[in-house]
Amino acid sequence: MNTIQLETVLRDVRDALEQDDVQRARQLLEQLQLADRAETIGDLNLEEQTRVLPSLPAEDAADVLEYLDEDEAAQLAATLPAKVLAQLLDEMYPDDAADILLDLKPAQRAQTLALMQTTAQVQPLLAYEDETAGGRMTSDVPVLRRWMTAAQAISYLRGLHPESESQHYLYAVDRDRRLLGVVGLRDLIVAMPETTIEEIMNPHIISAPVDAEQAELAQLISRHGLSSLPVVDAAGRLVGVITHDDLLEVIEDEATSDLYALASMSADSDLDVDSPLRVMVKRRLPWLLINLGTAIFAAWVISIFEGTLQKLALLAVFQSVVAGMGGNAGTQALVIFVRGLALGQVQPRSAIRAVAREVAVGMINGVAVGVAAGIITYLWKGQPYLGVLIGIALFGNMLIAGVAGALVPLTLRALRMDPALASAVFVTTVTDAVGFALFLGLATAFLPLLL
Amino acid sequence: MNTIQLETVLRDVRDALEQDDVQRARQLLEQLQLADRAETIGDLNLEEQTRVLPSLPAEDAADVLEYLDEDEAAQLAATLPAKVLAQLLDEMYPDDAADILLDLKPAQRAQTLALMQTTAQVQPLLAYEDETAGGRMTSDVPVLRRWMTAAQAISYLRGLHPESESQHYLYAVDRDRRLLGVVGLRDLIVAMPETTIEEIMNPHIISAPVDAEQAELAQLISRHGLSSLPVVDAAGRLVGVITHDDLLEVIEDEATSDLYALASMSADSDLDVDSPLRVMVKRRLPWLLINLGTAIFAAWVISIFEGTLQKLALLAVFQSVVAGMGGNAGTQALVIFVRGLALGQVQPRSAIRAVAREVAVGMINGVAVGVAAGIITYLWKGQPYLGVLIGIALFGNMLIAGVAGALVPLTLRALRMDPALASAVFVTTVTDAVGFALFLGLATAFLPLLL
Numbered sequence: 048m049n050t051i052q053l054e055t056v057l058r059d060v061r062d063a064l065e066q067d068d069v070q071r072a073r074q075l076l077e078q079l080q081l082a083d084r085a086e087t088i089g090d091l092n093l094e095e096q097t098r099v100l101p102s103l104p105a106e107d108a109a110d111v112l113e114y115l116d117e118d119e120a121a122q123l124a125a126t127l128p129a130k131v132l133a134q135l136l137d138e139m140y141p142d143d144a145a146d147i148l149l150d151l152k153p154a155q156r157a158q159t160l161a162l163m164q165t166t167a168q169v170q171p172l173l174a175y176e177d178e179t180a181g182g183r184m185t186s187d188v189p190v191l192r193r194w195m196t197a198a199q200a201i202s203y204l205r206g207l208h209p210e211s212e213s214q215h216y217l218y219a220v221d222r223d224r225r226l227l228g229v230v231g232l233r234d235l236i237v238a239m240p241e242t243t244i245e246e247i248m249n250p251h252i253i254s255a256p257v258d259a260e261q262a263e264l265a266q267l268i269s270r271h272g273l274s275s276l277p278v279v280d281a282a283g284r285l286v287g288v289i290t291h292d293d294l295l296e297v298i299e300d301e302a303t304s305d306l307y308a309l310a311s312m313s314a315d316s317d318l319d320v321d322s323p324l325r326v327m328v329k330r331r332l333p334w335l336l337i338n339l340g341t342a343i344f345a346a347w348v349i350s351i352f353e354g355t356l357q358k359l360a361l362l363a364v365f366q367s368v369v370a371g372m373g374g375n376a377g378t379q380a381l382v383i384f385v386r387g388l389a390l391g392q393v394q395p396r397s398a399i400r401a402v403a404r405e406v407a408v409g410m411i412n413g414v415a416v417g418v419a420a421g422i423i424t425y426l427w428k429g430q431p432y433l434g435v436l437i438g439i440a441l442f443g444n445m446l447i448a449g450v451a452g453a454l455v456p457l458t459l460r461a462l463r464m465d466p467a468l469a470s471a472v473f474v475t476t477v478t479d480a481v482g483f484a485l486f487l488g489l490a491t492a493f494l495p496l497l498l
Numbered sequence: 499m500n501t502i503q504l505e506t507v508l509r510d511v512r513d514a515l516e517q518d519d520v521q522r523a524r525q526l527l528e529q530l531q532l533a534d535r536a537e538t539i540g541d542l543n544l545e546e547q548t549r550v551l552p553s554l555p556a557e558d559a560a561d562v563l564e565y566l567d568e569d570e571a572a573q574l575a576a577t578l579p580a581k582v583l584a585q586l587l588d589e590m591y592p593d594d595a596a597d598i599l600l601d602l603k604p605a606q607r608a609q610t611l612a613l614m615q616t617t618a619q620v621q622p623l624l625a626y627e628d629e630t631a632g633g634r635m636t637s638d639v640p641v642l643r644r645w646m647t648a649a650q651a652i653s654y655l656r657g658l659h660p661e662s663e664s665q666h667y668l669y670a671v672d673r674d675r676r677l678l679g680v681v682g683l684r685d686l687i688v689a690m691p692e693t694t695i696e697e698i699m700n701p702h703i704i705s706a707p708v709d710a711e712q713a714e715l716a717q718l719i720s721r722h723g724l725s726s727l728p729v730v731d732a733a734g735r736l737v738g739v740i741t742h743d744d745l746l747e748v749i750e751d752e753a754t755s756d757l758y759a760l761a762s763m764s765a766d767s768d769l770d771v772d773s774p775l776r777v778m779v780k781r782r783l784p785w786l787l788i789n790l791g792t793a794i795f796a797a798w799v800i801s802i803f804e805g806t807l808q809k810l811a812l813l814a815v816f817q818s819v820v821a822g823m824g825g826n827a828g829t830q831a832l833v834i835f836v837r838g839l840a841l842g843q844v845q846p847r848s849a850i851r852a853v854a855r856e857v858a859v860g861m862i863n864g865v866a867v868g869v870a871a872g873i874i875t876y877l878w879k880g881q882p883y884l885g886v887l888i889g890i891a892l893f894g895n896m897l898i899a900g901v902a903g904a905l906v907p908l909t910l911r912a913l914r915m916d917p918a919l920a921s922a923v924f925v926t927t928v929t930d931a932v933g934f935a936l937f938l939g940l941a942t943a944f945l946p947l948l949l
Contacts, residue, residue, distance in 0.1 A: 215666040274742040291725040302753030310833035320838035360807035363814035382761035387771035
């Protein structure tokens with residue numbers, strides 16, 4: 048359905064609610080595809096949402112709640128009566144239900160949990176933080192034993208609750224739930240009925256520890272192209288599985304986090320265009336104030352050369368070209384390294400070669416941009432020495448920019464920190480300070496030639 | 499296996515190859531997991547790779563070729579004898595084989611295709627561009643008919659080539675291959691044997707046109723959390739399926755493209771830390787030269803106020819603070835909007851609200867940063883009027899920055915262009931020019947107060 052049609056449905060739903068015709072609102076919403084339905088409900092105000100959601104079949108309402116933004120879902124869940132909410136959460140996969148429960152106030156959480164039928168599956172998941180393997184996994188995992196036959200495994204699957212999360216890979220475990228192997232549903236179907244799981248399972252399993260962080264998960268998934276990731280506790284016991292949809296989310300959220308961190312914002316991927324004003328300011332202002340600090344530092348570097356600037360104001364026209372171009376070149380290198388680290392492409396042995404390549408790139412691009420800027424400056428202002436000076440300063444700053452862009456994320460990673468975090472601030476501080484110092488320093492040294 | 503162990507294996511493989519002991523090299527590589535094996539082979543030079551790859555079982559060698567970077571795989575494939583290459587490509591999924599064939603010279607491509615056994619499956623895929631639905635899909639798709647029973651469908655699956663790509667969703671089509679519904683493997687297993695496909699299939703299918711571009715695919719996948727995406731031609735006929743691993747790649751490549759575009763680089767996601775020097779320069783230098791153009795434009799804006807700067811060189815110390823902070827604030831807004839557009843969160847009806855929110859964020863952050871900068875300036879230089887002037891200029895520039903950061907990507911999208919492309923250049927050009935003009939313009943107007 049296109050936007051204009053959705054717009055119409057939204058208006059009709061609103062009209063129906065205004066006339067207190069909740070049934071009509073429900074009918075209108077039921078016609079939509081899940082994504083459209085959730086979005087339309089997301090566009091209603093909280094009061095309207097609270098009225099319309101309980102009117103939907105519990106299963107559909109649960110789907111909508113899963114689909115909404117974390118913030119929106121939390122707000123809506125908080126306004127629903129505990130009994131209604133418990134019904135909806137029972138319809139959701141345990142991992143999604145746990146995410147919503149974790150956003151409730153403790154009293155409401157306890158009350159809702161007590162009314163739920165799936166408490167046993169959901170309760171253990173409340174112990175894990177949202178952005179770790181434990182927080183992303185579902186604990187509702189059917190497991191196989193290695194002595195089962197394919198036919199037994201299939202009839203075991205038939206006996207499971209039809210609503211349990213659809214998993215395309217099944218894990219074989221020993222009596223202590225330690226992972227032995229993985230079997231794809233397709234292999235199970237294709238196998239002769241009396242084949243044992245041991246014969247068809249693949250014993251090479253990639254698993255994640257339950258406390259693994261999102262960046263680590265994203266690397267595992269990317270590197271091995273996984274479509275299912277088993278999660279194990281410290282003793283190697285299977286405690287859950289991260290299924291396809293959650294793997295996609297890990298990859299997306301990690302990319303968003305890196306992008307935000309590089310733009311000097313809080314790296315929480317739950318910040319988005321729809322975030323409320325308060326959240327927007329809270330996630331962005333502190334970083335702007337840090338940036339202000341580094342900008343003042345760069346201003347202090349300039350102030351060292353105030354005497355030179357007094358003698359030749361023309362320098363003030365070109366100083367930002369040198370600093371800014373260093374910033375651009377540094378950001379290019381930075382982004383390539385941060386992305387390479389996130390996707391697991393940078394290994395220690397290749398890192399040295401990659402940094403050396405940045406030195407070469409910095410020199411080549413530095414010469415090209417330096418010569419171009421020098422010629423433009425000469426043609427514009429007719430001062431050959433000024434052109435030479437800008438060219439040299441640009442070359443030097445772009446070379447340093449490339450090296451800083453490569454080394455800052457590598458160093459952060461070596462210190463076991465997020466390579467994207469604050470690295471843009473570091474790199475532009477370097478390129479600003481070096482750019483101003485190099486250009487104005489050279490100008491001070493050769494001032495007689497310029498006057 | 500950790501990096502140090504891999505380092506040892508790499509050295510041993512190299513030693514074995516030096517002593518012409520290809521068998522030993524093969525044995526060493528065979529012990530490794532696929533990802534490690536591919537990476538170790540990727541670290542050999544081309545001559546070593548050409549010797550060791552044909553010694554591996556064709557299936558393993560094919561896996562390695564699939565795993566390597568596109569550039570690396572293309573280079574290696576080009577050096578292999580056509581007969582060896584044809585064998586490897588026969589072992590690969592048709593879509594991956596097509597990607598490699600497309601990177602060969604036409605003569606070698608024709609020669610290799612002629613020697614392959616899977617020519618019929620691969621040939622049609624050569625017509626599609628790499629970063630479209632057609633280029634990402636596999637055409638080796640088992641299809642069901644709606645009158646089949648679950649038991650018939652399962653025995654049909656048993657009869658398929660065991661090497662065909664493992665798909666967890668199967669599509670039911672009519673006699674013209676038009677899509678009717680989708681069935682998960684799990685549903686097939688759980689269904690009573692005599693149930694018909696029509697009874698268990700879900701008729702609500704999300705599909706992509708064969709010429710859909712990567713950004714469009716990424717949005718569909720994110721919005722609906724897909725784990726399989728059928729691809730249809732203009733007549734609605736099923737021509738292929740994008741399977742899980744390729745969906746992950748679409749999401750990753752699209753995130754990389756956006757990140758690169760925002761860092762003012764060529765948006766090709768195949769640029770990475772390991773790219774050769776020539777590629778690095780080619781993808782980065784043109785953008786640096788564009789940035790140089792905008793930096794010179796900003797310098798020209800400053801030059802308008804050269805007279806003012808001559809009278810008060812102190813202004814040169816602070817001009818970059820105003821311009822730079824605008825750039826930071828603009829980039830924050832830009833990244834949030836670009837990401838929101840990429841993930842399909844920004845709908846026309848929510849866009850206006852989101853832009854209005856940016857105005858508010860710009861005002862709040864502008865006041866906070868403006869006041870902070872004003873106070874710092876006053877404390878540092880003891881000039882109250884200079885502090886006020888910087889505060890006002892910062893407020894104005896940050897407000898404009900937020901609006902520009904939001905409007906530039908929205909405008910590009912409305913013009914059906916990539917919202918990330920060149921948008922960082924636009925936004926920083928605005929914030930630089932406005933920042934310098936506002937600060938130096940105000941200083942010129944109120945110069946008597948400052949001297």
